[in-house]
Structure formats: structure tokens, C-alpha cells
Amino acid sequence: MSLGIAALVTLAATCVLGLTLPKTVEQAEYSRMIAIHPGIAWTAYVASSVTALASILWLWPRTRHERWDLLAGSSAELATLFTALMLITGSIWGRPTWGVWWVWDARLTLSALMLALLLGYDALRRVPAEPDVRARRSAMAALLALVVVPVNHFAVTWWRTLHQGRSLDLTPKDSLDGSFLAAMTLGFLAMTLVYAWLLVHRVRVARLEDARDDLALEAAIDERRREAIPVAGA
Amino acid sequence: MWRDAVLVAGKDLRIELRSRIALQQVGPFGVLVLVLFAFALDPDRGILTRAAPGLFWVAVLFSALLAVQRSLAVEGADGVRDAVRLSGLDPAGIFLGKAAAVAVQLLVLEVVLGAGVVLLYDVHIVGIWTLVAAALSATAGLAAAGSLYGALAAGLRVRETLLPLLLLPVVAPVLIAATRASESALTGTSFEVSAGDWLGLLAVFAVLYIAFGLLAYGPLLED
Numbered sequence: 001m002s003l004g005i006a007a008l009v010t011l012a013a014t015c016v017l018g019l020t021l022p023k024t025v026e027q028a029e030y031s032r033m034i035a036i037h038p039g040i041a042w043t044a045y046v047a048s049s050v051t052a053l054a055s056i057l058w059l060w061p062r063t064r065h066e067r068w069d070l071l072a073g074s075s076a077e078l079a080t081l082f083t084a085l086m087l088i089t090g091s092i093w094g095r096p097t098w099g100v101w102w103v104w105d106a107r108l109t110l111s112a113l114m115l116a117l118l119l120g121y122d123a124l125r126r127v128p129a130e131p132d133v134r135a136r137r138s139a140m141a142a143l144l145a146l147v148v149v150p151v152n153h154f155a156v157t158w159w160r161t162l163h164q165g166r167s168l169d170l171t172p173k174d175s176l177d178g179s180f181l182a183a184m185t186l187g188f189l190a191m192t193l194v195y196a197w198l199l200v201h202r203v204r205v206a207r208l209e210d211a212r213d214d215l216a217l218e219a220a221i222d223e224r225r226r227e228a229i230p231v232a233g234a
Numbered sequence: 235m236w237r238d239a240v241l242v243a244g245k246d247l248r249i250e251l252r253s254r255i256a257l258q259q260v261g262p263f264g265v266l267v268l269v270l271f272a273f274a275l276d277p278d279r280g281i282l283t284r285a286a287p288g289l290f291w292v293a294v295l296f297s298a299l300l301a302v303q304r305s306l307a308v309e310g311a312d313g314v315r316d317a318v319r320l321s322g323l324d325p326a327g328i329f330l331g332k333a334a335a336v337a338v339q340l341l342v343l344e345v346v347l348g349a350g351v352v353l354l355y356d357v358h359i360v361g362i363w364t365l366v367a368a369a370l371s372a373t374a375g376l377a378a379a380g381s382l383y384g385a386l387a388a389g390l391r392v393r394e395t396l397l398p399l400l401l402l403p404v405v406a407p408v409l410i411a412a413t414r415a416s417e418s419a420l421t422g423t424s425f426e427v428s429a430g431d432w433l434g435l436l437a438v439f440a441v442l443y444i445a446f447g448l449l450a451y452g453p454l455l456e457d
Contacts, residue, residue, distance in 0.1 A: 113403050113406055116399075116402070116403035117403045117404070119399065120396075120399045120400040120403060123396055123399055123400075124386070124387075124396065124400065127390050127391075127392060127396070136453060136456070137386060140386060140450060140453065140454055141386060141400065143446075143450075144379075144382060144383070144386070144404065144446065145403075145404065147442050147443070147446060148404045148407065148439075148442075151407045151435065151438060151439050151442065152406065152407050154407075154435055155406070155407035155410040155411055155435060156407075156410065158414075158431065158432070158435075159410045159414065
């Protein structure tokens with residue numbers, strides 16, 4: 001509860017601070033995207049890392065526990081959400097600053113591939129299965145996808161250096177103005193808190209879903225048994 | 235392990251040789267994709283010739299999906315999957331065998347599609363050995379990753395739709411690297427990132443997924 005309040009308060013503060021940022025010479029109104037876009041991108045990476053880590057913890061026999069599987073699945077869904085938001089806010093920011101919605105930059109391409117990997121993982125998780133089977137299957141899938149991330153990184157970076165230099169450099173060359181830095185930092189905090197809050201509840205819901213499936217199975221077996229009694233009696 | 239791999243690969247290849255599914259369906263499909271590219275891109279302006287390496291590898295990728303689906307379908311019927319699992323064969327051997335069978339089919343397909351590209355797209359091969367090295371390492375990676383994801387999706391009812399979604403983003407680096415390496419083999423020009431670097435990346439990809447398969451195929455089969 002207190003986590004939720006903290007998340008909402010920081011999110012509101014980010015909005016207020018972001019909207020009251022002064023216009024800049026180069027980007028006019030659009031520089032205000034700095035309040036949310038970097039924070040969202042950071043959270044997408046955090047959420048993906050949590051999924052990878054939780055999957056490894058599940059696979060490791062000594063730390064194997066149902067909660068790691070639920071954590072991995074819940075975090076992956078949020079990673080999908082934040083990666084999609086990152087691409088959307090990035091496009092909205094890119095349109096006025098670069099003149100196009102999308103450039104085939106290494107970082108952008110990697111994010112798009114990341115989203116595809118996450119969507120695949122989420123789809124695999126949604127296939128009905130026993131919790132144990134689902135856990136092994138999705139942990140393996142997470143690890144298989146994790147293996148490809150560094151290879152992807154090199155492939156995409158080299159691919160782009162073939163044609164042109166990096167079209168955007170996200171490390172700021174000029175130091176950011178104080179109010180922009182404050183808005184960005186607050187954005188990081190707000191998005192991380194929102195992620196943590198959503199994660200806690202998504203894990204809780206996942207646990208309830210599993211419990212409901214168990215109950216539904218028991219109820220179905222019960223019903224079959226009751227159907228059988230009159231036949232046996234007759 | 236090696237003996238088991240040879241057994242499994244021999245089984246799969248014999249089935250393909252006798253059923254001729256790969257020969258009569260997957261191969262023509264790949265060639266058809268090449269023809270469709272010519273419809274989509276104007277053949278008169280030299281776009282096809284310039285884009286040939288990429289188009290070739292996209293056609294290989296789509297055909298590889300079919301080959302992996304087929305390799306699963308072979309074991310889907312009559313509980314063969316359970317039989318293989320209970321046969322006492324080394325899981326690492328089963329993985330190597332299945333991947334090798336897919337790889338052999340893909341290599342044959344690549345020769346056919348390569349001839350198709352040369353004939354249809356007006357392409358001249360300059361560096362044949364670069365091309366051969368790229369084909370071998372890319373095929374090893376595709377077959378290994380395909381077999382792993384195949385095992386992951388094998389028992390699922392939604393595998394036809396799920397497998398492409400899982401596999402295609404993972405083999406994206408293979409497409410990029412193989413295309414770039416073939417590009418320099420066809421044009422003879424060297425780029426900032428040399429063909430050797432791309433071949434190295436393809437080899438790393440193949441080694442990673444083969445190693446993963448050797449270690450993890452057992453638990454994957456238990457599903």
C-alpha cells in the first residue's frame with residue numbers, strides 16, 4: 001500500500017516537474033520527454049534483468065522455488081510493457097528531433113528485438129500447463145533468449161557501423177541543466193517505484209491464478225465423482 | 235553420444251529421403267519465395283542483384299522454420315517422442331542427431347537456393363570459400379537453435395504459431411551476419427567490419443547454441 005502511494009506520488013511529481021520544465025532552444029516543448037523516457041528505458045532493463053535472474057534462480061537446484069517462476073513471469077510482462085512504452089515514447093521524441101519516427105540505430109533495433117523476445121516468452125507462458133512444467137519451460141526459454149543478447153548486440157552494432165555512424169548518442173555531451181537533471185532523476189525513481197508496485201501485485205495475482213486453477217481442478221474431480229455415485233448405486 | 239547422434243540423424247534423414255517432404259515441399263517453397271521477391275522488387279533496376287544475399291538468407295530462414303516444424307512432426311505422430319525419450323539414448327546425442335539432420339537438409343536447400351539466386355538474380359560469386367564458410371556456420375547455428383526451440387515447443391498445441399515467434403528474433407543475428415558475409419563474397423568488396431568478423435560471430439552463435447543444447451536438451455525433453 002505504502003509502495004503504491006509512493007509510486008503514485010513520485011509519478012505525479014514527475015508529471016508536474018516535467019510539464020513545468022522550460023522550453024529549450026533545440027527541441028522546444030519536446031525536451032520535456034526527458035522526464036519520462038530515460039526512466040522508462042531504465043525500468044525496461046531492470047525488469048528484463050529481474051526475469052533473467054529469477055529464471056536462473058529457478059533453474060539452480062538449490063534455490064528452486066515456485067516464487068522465482070512467478071517473479072520471472074510477472075517481471076517479464078512488465079518488461080514487455082516498459083519496452084513497448086520505451087519504443088513509443090522514443091518514437092514520439094524522435095519524430096520532432098530527428099524528423100523520423102524510427103531510425104535503424106543499433107540501440108533502437110536491439111530494443112525492438114528485445115520486445116520480440118519478450119513477447120515470445122509471454123506467449124510461451126500463456127500456454128496452459130502444470131505449474132512445474134510451465135516453470136521449467138519458461139526458465140529454459142528465458143535462458144535461451146538471454147544467451148542471444150550479447151550476440152545480438154555485436155550483430156546489430158556492427159551492422160549499423162557498416163552504413164553510418166550512430167545516429168544518436170544518448171550520453172549527454174553538455175551537462176544537463178539542473179531542472180532537467182532533477183526531472184530525469186525523479187523520472188527514474190518514479191518508474192522504478194511504479195514497476196516495483198505493479199510487480200508485487202502481479203506476483204500476488206499470479207499466485208491467486210495458480211491457486212484458482214488448483215481449486216477448479218479439485219472441483220471438477222469432485223463433480224465427476226458425484227456423477228459416478230448414482231451409476232454405482234444403480 | 236556420437237553413436238546416438240548418428241542413429242537419430244540417420245532415422246530422421248531416412249524418413250525424409252523416403253517421404254520426400256523436404257524435397258517436394260520445402261525446396262519448392264524456398265524457390266517460390268525467391269520468385270515472390272522478384273515480383274515484390276522490380277527486377278529491372280538491379281535491386282534484386284544488390285539485395286540478393288539478404289533475400290537468399292530470408293528464404294533460407296523461412297525454409298528452416300518449415301524444416302524444424304517437419305522435424306517435430308516426424309516425432310509427433312504415434313508417440314515417437316515418448317519412445318525416443320524412453321529409448322535410453324543420450325539426450326545430448328538426440329539433440330546433435332536432430333540438429334544434424336536439420337542441418338543436412340538446410341545445406342541441400344542452400345545449394346538449390348544458391349543456384350536459384352545465381353540464375354534468377356544475375357549474381358556472380360567472387361569469394362566462394364567465404365560463402366561456403368558462412369553457409370556452414372550459419373546452418374549449424376540455425377539447426378541448433380531451431381532444434382532447441384523445437385524441443386521447447388514440441389508438445390504444445392500452438393507450436394505452429396508459437397515457434398516462429400520464439401525462433402525468429404533469436405536467429406536475427408544469424409540473418410544479419412550471414413547476409414553481410416555473403417555480401418562481401420558476392421561483391422568482392424571489403425567493408426569496415428570484415429567478412430571474417432561476421433564469420434566469427436556466426437561461429438560464436440553456433441557454438442553457444444550447440445553447447446546449450448548438449449547441456450539442456452535432457453531437461454527440455456522431460457516436458
